[in-house]
Amino acid sequence: MSSGFEEVFQTADFGEFEAGLSRQLGSHRSHLHGGGDAFFASCRSARVGDLQLLLLRGRRKLELERTQLEWGLLWIPVRGSSEERINGRLVQAEPGQALLFRPGDHLLGRTDKEMAGLSVLLPASLFAEAGAPEDAARSRRRRIPQALLDPRRPADGCLIQAARRLAQAAARRDPAAANAAAALLDQLTDTLPNLAGSISGRRAWSMPARKRWELVVEASRWMEAHLQESFRVVDLAAALQIPARTLQWAFAQELGRAPFAHxxxxxxxxxxxxxxxxxxxxxxxxxxxxxxxxxxxxxxxxxxxxxxxxxxxxxxxxxx
Structure with a gap:
C-alpha cells in the first residue's frame, strides 16, 4: 500500500491545469468562465489499494465536459458548490453533499469561483451490475441511487463519512488507511443495491427467519476464523456462496448492523x-x-x- 498525498500540479497556467487533470481523470474539455480574478488550481494525489484519491483546489469559475470511462468517481465538495448536468439531468451539490458518477456517465459541469474538494476514483467492477446509465427505466427498476448523495439519508451519510475517513487516514499515512478503504468499498456495496450480485427483493424478503439466523451464525464463524486477515463483504459472501446483498440484508434484520461493522x-x-x-x-x-x-x-x-x-x-x- 502506498499512501500520503503528493503534489500532482500547482499552477496558474490554464493549459498546465488541463494537461494535469487529463492525466488524472481522462480526456475532457474545459474553459474559463467570466473574468476578473487570476486563475489558480492545484491537485494532490494518494493511492490506497485499488482507490486513488485526489484533493483538488481552484480559483476562477470553470466549465468542464467529459465522459467517465474506465472508472466511477465520488466527488465531495468542501468549498463551493458543484453544478453538473449528468446524462442531461441537472444536479447541484453543496459542501457536505456528494456526487457519484458511474462509468459511461456524460458530464457537463460548472464550478464556483472558489472550489475545493475530494475525488475518489472507483473501480469500474463495482458498477458491473448497475446497468447502462442511459437506460433510465432499467435504472429505476434496479433502484440505482441518484447521482446526488445527501447526508440526511443514512446510507449516503455513511458513504460520505467513509470517504472522508479514508482521506484523513491516507493524509496521515495511517496504517488504518487500508481498513478505511475496505470500509468505503463495503459501504458502496451497501449503497448500490446490485453491485455484488443480483438478488430480487422477493427472494430476499421471503427468506425464513431461522435460515436468516443460520446464515448470520455461519458468517460470524467464518469471520472469527479469519480475523487476522483483511477481507471485505464480497469475500465473505463468496466464501459462503451467497450474494453479498443477501448477507447484508440478513445482518441488518438479525443484528441491526452491517457485516463489516460486526x-x-x-x-x-x-x-x-x-x-x-x-x-x-x-x-x-x-x-x-x-x-x-x-x-x-x-x-x-x-x-x-x-x-x-x-x-x-x-x-x-x-x-x-
Missing part, C-alpha cells in the same frame, strides 16, 4: 480477550502487536473505538 466488533472483543489473557499471564506483549493479531490497525482510532465499547483503553485492560 467483523469490527468481533475483532474488538478478540482484542479484549487477548489483553485479559496477557494480564493474567503477566506477559509483556505490545498492545500494537495484539491489535494486529486481531486484524485491527494499531492506531489511536482503534484505542478510541475500544474505549467507547468497553469503557477503558486497551492499556487499562492490560494493566488491570
Amino acid at each position: 467483523a469490527r466488533l468481533l475483532r474488538l472483543h478478540a482484542l479484549r480477550r487477548l489483553l485479559q489473557e496477557a494480564r493474567r499471564r503477566q506477559e509483556a506483549m505490545p498492545i500494537a502487536a495484539q491489535m494486529a493479531a486481531c486484524g485491527l490497525p494499531a492506531c489511536g482510532e482503534t484505542a478510541r473505538t475500544y474505549r467507547a465499547l468497553f469503557g477503558e483503553l486497551p492499556s487499562q485492560t492490560l494493566m488491570g
